[in-house]
Amino acid sequence: MQPPRRPNTRQSAPDGPGVPTRRAALKLLDAVLRRGLALEQALDSAAQGLAPNDRGLAHAIAAEVLRRLPDLDAMIDSATKQTLPDDAKARFALRIALVQALALGTPGHAAISTVLPLVDGGPRKLVHGVFGTLVRQGVTLPEPPTLPDAVALRWHAAWGDQMIEDAERAIAVPPPLDLTLRDPAKLPDLPGKSLMPGHLRLDEKGQVVMLDGYAEGDWWVQDLAASLPARLIGKGSGTALDLCAAPGGKTLQLAAAGWQVTAVDVSESRLARLHENLERTGLNAEVVEADLLKWKPAAPADAVLLDAPCSATGIFRRHPDVLHRVRPSLIREMAELQGKLLFRAAEWVKPGGTLVFSTCSLEPEEGEAQLATFLKARSDYAIVPVKPEELPHGVMPREDGSLRLLAGTLADAGGLDGFFIARLTRKA
Incomplete structure (x- = not known):
């Protein structure tokens, strides 16, 4: 008979300076790569207890790893005799250490010393040895970064070689900060450039809440591409529905343009931000928390904006997690939902009214294919x-009048998020 095991009374040493931040980055990467969660969705749990600056650093480390994941993994594989499993903690620790040293400017000794505690009880010597080998070799990360194979194959099939080159260049640098102005004639006292009326692209980023005009509600943060669907509805005094409205930039645009807006979204937490922005800007809208597959308005509206749920691959510059967690199955699921919502929304437009359909996706199934299916079934639309003069200079609509924004659109001016937008009318 074996004697009973003695209980393990060893306690882990408390984390040293900087380690909790790297531990949070590890949790974020695990949430995205293993569990398929969005980076922002996982942030509160992963960074629990961290100070705001450390929380921001954990997010920055994880996001940079996701921007450069194929290149980091190729580098790691070049220095190991046996390939580490994709989900091995040693691989995660090396990704975090290398991206700090090679992309974020962290001194090498700090980059490795803050990740070794992440593999306590594991292959610390392996992690330390691989990192040291690569640093001594003077390795550098390629510029621009490499897209994941699955994404490159999918986008190449849809858009060709140029799209891949443009996407790799786009992900290499953080995107600019765009402001939509409540009053186009009232420019805030901030350094930047306007790419069209009512817009300002800032030269430098800072704490948003500290910028001139924020407290007064003179503007809100919104990528220029994301502002185009509401711009294509234009000014009006009638009724407008903003469907899938949160976090609310389009609602604010429609309200500022004179519409009587009803904003509908299923997410209570995201609608909280809409309420805050309405209060800050002094704009008015009715806000409804509801599932659009079950809800319907009391009467048809003059204008309906459906910015439909999608894979969100068009915002990969800001959210590089989509490059790794979006699978063809999710794209198919989102496309099916978009079709249902588009046909429902079409019933809520008055004869002679306007329906704008948009998705922040770079997948044709979530844009062009949806429009073709809809128009084939709805001869009353x-x-x-879209006219060139309604768009930023240098952006052109497609031959059929819809708008497709790809990764290279306005690249010289800082670029735009990927979008598909179609403006329709219901025949009277």
């Missing part, structure tokens, strides 16, 4: 072609 027709495209109202």
Whole structure:
């Protein structure tokens, strides 16, 4: 008979300076790569207890790893005799150490010393040895970064070689900060450039809440591409529905343009931000928390904006997690939901009214294919072609009058998020 095991009374040493931040980055990467969660969705749990600056650093480390994951993994594989499993903690620790040293400017000794505690009880010597080998070799990360194979194959099939080159260049640098102005004639006292009326692209980023005009509600943060669907509805005094409205930039645009807006979204937490922005800007809208597959308005509206749920691959510059967690199955699921919502929303438009359909996706299944299916089934709808003068200089609509924004759009001016937008009218 074996004697009973003695209980393990060893306690882990408390984390040293900087380690909790790297531990949070590890949790974020695990949430995205192993569990398929969005980076922002996982942040509160992973960074619990961290000070705001450390929380921001953990997010920055994880996001940079996700921007450069194929290149980091190729580098790690070049220095190991046996390939580490994709989900091995040693691989995660090396990704975090290398991206700090090679992309974020962290001194090598600090980059490795703050990740070794992440593999306590594991292959510390392996992690230390691989990192040291690569640093001594003087390795550098390629510029621009490499897209994941699955994404590159999918986008190449849809858009060709140029799209891949443009996407790799786009992910290499953080995107700019765009402001949509409540009053286009009232420019805030901030350094930047305007790419179209009512817009300002800032030269430098800072704490948003400290910028001129924030407290007064003179503007809100919104990528220029994301502002185009509401811009294509234009000014009006009638009723407008903003469907899938949160976090609310389009609602604010419609309200500022004179519409009587009803904003609908299923997410209570995201609607909280809409309420805050309405209060800050002094704009008015009715806000409804509801599932659009079950809800319907009391009466049809003059204008309906459906910015439909999607894979969000068009915002990969800001959210590089989509490059790794979005699978063809999710794209198919989102496309099916978009079709249902588009056909429901079409019933809520008055004859002669406007329907704008948009998705922040770079997948044709979530844009062009949806429009083609809809128009084939609904002969009472027709495209109202987008005009070049309604768009930033250098952006052109497609031949059918819809708008497709790809990764290279306005690249010289800082770029735009990927979007598909179609403006339709219901025949009277």
